[in-house]
Amino acid sequence: MVRDPLMARRNWANRLALASTGLCALVTVSVLFFLLGYIAVNGIGALNWAFFTQLPKPVGEPGGGMANAIVGTGKLLFLASLIGVPIGFFGGVYLAEFGRNGKIAFWVRYATDVLNGVPSIVIGIFAYVLVVLPMKSFSTLAGGFALGIMMIPIAVRTTEEFLKLIPASIREAADALGVQRWKTILFVVIPAAFRGLLTGILLDLARVAGETAPLLFTALNNRVWSHGWMEPTASLPVMIYTYAIAPYEDWHRQAWAAALVLMLLVLVVNGGARMVLPRRSVVV
Amino acid sequence: MPRSSSLNWQDRLFRWACLGFALLILGLVAALAVELAWSSRLALRAFGFSFLWTQVWDPVREVFGALPFIYGTLVTSAIALLIAVPFGLGTAIFLAELAPPRISEIIGFLVELLAAIPSVIYGLVGLFVVVPWVRSVASPSVDAVLGWLPVFQGSPYGVGIFTAGLILAVMIVPFVTTVSREVLLTVPRSQREAALALGATHWETIWTTILPYARSGIIGSIFLALARALGETMAVTMVVGNRPEIHPSIFDPGYTMAAVLANEFAEATSNLYLGALIEIGLVLFGITIVVNGVARLLLYRLHDTSAVHV
Known part of the structure; x- marks a missing residue:
């Protein structure tokens, strides 16, 4: 043969x-x-201590750090979660618990998919026209708004998915005890799915933490501290971009440091999610 | 199912609140589309459809044509697909057909990590690693062999259409691999066993039976990757060269729709200029919706049966 x-x-x-x-x-x-x-x-x-504690030095002067960008990214993510998580979460609750296979649910899922596919730079335009133009200023608020919208699709999807994983018998048990539906959802179903939900939100945050495009003309950038929510602010990804395309050796060095910090964040969250969830469903 | 407790006002309130948030998402997407169209009305009125096929982009004289950007977007994405599809699909076949489950899990996770790396970091590595490599190695050596073809003529820059396509390829491989792998895993065992029973080798089984069976899903994954490539901004902006020109060679600098938005939006001074940029955003929005829509149609069956959410 x-x-x-x-x-x-x-x-x-x-x-x-x-x-x-x-x-x-x-x-x-x-x-x-x-x-x-x-x-x-x-x-x-x-990477050194100054990176975390100092402000950027004036152009041409070596040294300095990105303390303001780290705080800026934190503020942006905080604001983004305030906007994106409730909308995404309760939207997901609606799909899993009420909408199921109805017409409204179909269109909401469709809209979520469309939103997930919209290029991040286009979300930036949306935030620019909706927030920056009326307020006549680039701001943390505008950047957080843009990132918040970007968080919605994944928040919806993971919420719906993890709630659906909770067996119907658990809901029925609560029903049989005469518990109101909203209490069943809030105090029985959601706690049962809590690990998955939390992991989903963290993955979502890690994803938008590295987003640069929607911040370019919403949060802009800032070489000093940004006070409150109405001033332009620095953020790690925008700093990486600005420093990378600038002609200064020392700025390139700091861009790599910032990239490492962002990368560690992404790795820790993704690796952690993999540990917590035995087999994470593939969310692309 | 009618439930007595759903008559309760607290339950109804909760239901309406959830519905409200869900409808808010619908409203957001509608607002996004309307707003892009409305904000670009000046440019739409001034240039009409010729916006899409005129080449001059001159903010000083306020003449705007988007062809160089559309060209750059399409060509960089095409190059990305040419590289990413063979590698992505090959990896998917390896993961679904050959690798033991444990290894497949680990490699699958690593491939997904590629998708989790922020775009700006790809741009950073692209700028300091890939651009010098293209300038000193790829461009001259391709030019030496195929330089008589205008498409492959070398260029001294390093930044350009090819560099952007190469980096995009790495960024979209995870989409091809992850989704194709899930698709391949849904092919029924009976199909595979039938081919093997007829004496086909493992590869012949894959090539003649499994891949055709999974064809629509695989094409779906490719469209999904294409949509990502079309809208990708930062990595491309940093390595594409940013010149609104159309050159025959893939090693020459170009521009893409997303990149021009990233570079010029914050500095757009006049309303017409801003309108023209937003119109580019509108075109990009339209294209990605169509491409994503095709992907979803092709993956629709899969969506119901497995854990893939796209």
Whole structure:
């Protein structure tokens, strides 16, 4: 059999093709490790105490840090969660508990999908026209608004998914005891799904934490502290962008440091989510 | 199912509140579309449809044509797909068909991590690693072999359409791989066993039976990746060269729709200029909705049966 030349050729083709799929996987994973390694090597050398505690130095002067950008990113994420999480969460509760397969639920899911596919820069335009123009100022508020909208689709999807995982018997048990529906949802179903819900929200936050495009003309940037919510603010991703395309060696160094910090945030949250959830459903 | 407790006013209130939040999402998307169209009305009126196929972009004289950006967006995305689809699909086949479940899980997670890396970090690595590499290695060596073709003529910049396409490719591989893998896993066992029973080798089974069965889902994953590539902003802005020109060579600098928004929006001085930029946003919005819509149609069946949410 093996000497049959046709069979031999087919076997070779088989091995070659299967090996090349393995090679594809190897290349893809290598690219990831190269990226992580490159960022780690360049970032660690640049990371120091000043990075976390000092303001940016005036242009041309070496040293300084990104304290204002770190606080700025924190404020933006806080505001984004205030806007994105309630809308996404209760929208998801509606889909899982009330809407189910109805017409309204269909359109809400459709809108969520559309929103998920809208390029982040277009969300930036939306926030610009809706918040920046009327207020006549770039602000933390506008940036947080843009990021908040970006959080909605994933918040809706994960909420719906994790609530649906809770077996009907649990709801029925509460019903049988005469518990009102809203109490069942808030105090029985949601706590039962809590781990998944929290993880979903954290993943959502990690995703928007690195968003740059919607901040470019909403939160803008700032080389000093931003007070309150109505002033332009620095943020880590926008700082990485600004510093990377600037012609100063020292700024490039700090951009790598900021990239490492962002990268660690993303890795910790994604890795953590993987630990907490036995098999996370694939949310793309 | 009629439930006596749903007559309770507290329950009704809670239900309405949830419905309100859900409808708010619908309202947001509608507002987004209306607002883009309304805010670009000046440009829509001034240039009409010719906006889409005129080449001059001159903010000083207030003449705006979006063709260089549309061209750049389409070509960078096409290059990205040409690179990402073979690698992404190959990886998906490996994960679904060959790798033991445990390994498949781990590699699948690593591939998903690629999608979690922020776009600006891809841009940073692109700017300091890929751009110099294209300038000193890729562009000259391709030029030496295929330089007689205008498309492959070398260029001394390093930034350009090809560089952007290459980085986009890495960014969209996870979409092809993750979704295709799920699709491949839904192919019924009987299909595979039938092919094997007929004496097909493992690869012949994949090629003649499994891939055709999964075709619509795989194409869906490709459209999904395409939609991401079209709208990708930061990484592209940092490496595409940012010149509103159309050159024959893929190594020459270009521009994309998302990149021009990122660069010029905050500095747009006149209303017409701003309108023209917002119109570009409107076009981008329209294109991504269509491409995502096609992806969803193709993945619709899958959506109901497995854990893939796209």
